[in-house]
Amino acid sequence: MYARLRAYEGSPAAVGGRGGDPVNAPMIRHWCEATGHPVPPDGSAPATMLQVWTMAGLAGEGGRSGPYDELLRTLDEAGCTSVVATDCEQEYARPLRPGEEVTFDAVIESVSPRKTTKLGTGYFVTTRMDIRADGEPAGTHRFRILKYAPAQRTSAKPEKKTGTGAEARRPRPVVNRDNAGFWEGVARHQLLIQRCDACAALRFPWLPGCNACGSQDWSTVAASGSGTVFSYVVMHHPPFPAFDPPYAVALVELAEGVRVLGGVTGVPYDKVRIGMAAELEFRRVDKELELPFFRVREEAEAEAEAEEEAEGEG
Structure with missing residues (x-):
């Protein structure tokens, strides 16, 4: 089976693909507003928009060709009927500017040996897309998916594992x-x-x-480590090894002006509120991994502590 799948390596996944629209100022503005960043002074597209200009949307898959479809059908026939995107990498050659036409070609770069994951058993498929702007190289986009056969659950209600116990490890950062x-x-x-x-x-x-x-x-x-809760979410499900819902995750605006996501400590998950003072701390979540968290405090408590510190200095 693996030899059959590897035969697709080097085959085209898209040939002569063309962006649905030229690079344009409205799309750049919408992207920048959504991500909270200013439009570059020269009006060019932020580099991280590279993939935007190649996406086909609901109308279809643009220049996608036969071999990629055949590869996916082969995996479906082998029982790998589920799919999940795992990661992507981008390299930037130059900025894209309004008015430029985006074209691209893509190739099936690699198919992994059969892998067993918690989701199930299957194969990682990596495609590489080379993107051009008005014919000049603009960047490269690698996209990886896992096509897998879902794992069989042994029970309708999996055993719950607590957050930082030795029996479970947090997923490793990429x-x-x-x-x-x-x-x-x-x-x-x-x-x-x-x-x-x-x-x-x-x-x-x-x-x-x-x-x-x-x-x-x-x-x-x-970073100084001081900030305030700009927004937050309480995670209630799904249960997952090494996590123990419900728990809160906050978007903290640091004193330096940037915003950072992190787990919340200091108050119960249902007491977190926008505007609370937050202080950076590092917590060991298992034997090998430490992560940044934010200890939050109610505003009144934070003001009282600040006053005590001021009086002490006086």
């Missing part, structure tokens, strides 16, 4: 060349923010280039 420095900071109990060397704009999460000016030169600053 560390790559673009974010390795962030995780090195976490290991030192630092929350590192990128700072553009060209325009000094701060950004988080980590990205290869600046959202404001497009520069790829950057350094880092360590």
Whole structure:
């Protein structure tokens, strides 16, 4: 079976694909508004929009060709009828500017040996898309899916496992060349923010280039750790090993102005509110992994502590 699947490696997944619209200012503006970043001063598209211009939407799959469909059908026939997107990687050659026409070709880059995961057993399929703007290389997009046969559940109600016990491990973060420095900071109990060397704009999460000016030169600053809860969500389901719902996850606006997601400590999950003071802390969630969390406090409590500190200094 694996030999049959590997025969598809190198086959086209899309040939002569063309973006549904030229790169355009309205789409760039909508994207920037949705992500909370300013439109670059030169009006170019943020690099992270690379995939947007190639998506076919509800109308169809653009230039997608036969071999990719055949590969997916072969996996379906082998019982791998479920699919989940696992990760993607992007490389940027140059900014995309309004008015440029986007074209692309894609290839089936690799099919993994059969893998067993908690979702089920199947194969990872990676496609690579080479994207051009007005005929010039603009970037590369690698997209990976898992086509799998769903695992058989042994019972209708799986045994519940608690949050940080030795019996369960948290999922590991995906560390790559673009974010390795962030995780090195976490290991030192630092929350590192990128700072553009060209325009000094701060950004988080980590990205290869600046959202404001497009520069790829950057350094880092360590966050003070103080902030406020900008938004939050309470997770009630699904039950998952190493997590014990319900629990709260907050989007914290740091004093530096960037926003960071993190687990919440300090108050019960149903007491978290927007505007609460938050302070960074690092917690060991299993024997091998520490993660940034935020200890939140009610505003009155935070103000009282600040007054006590001020009086002590006086």
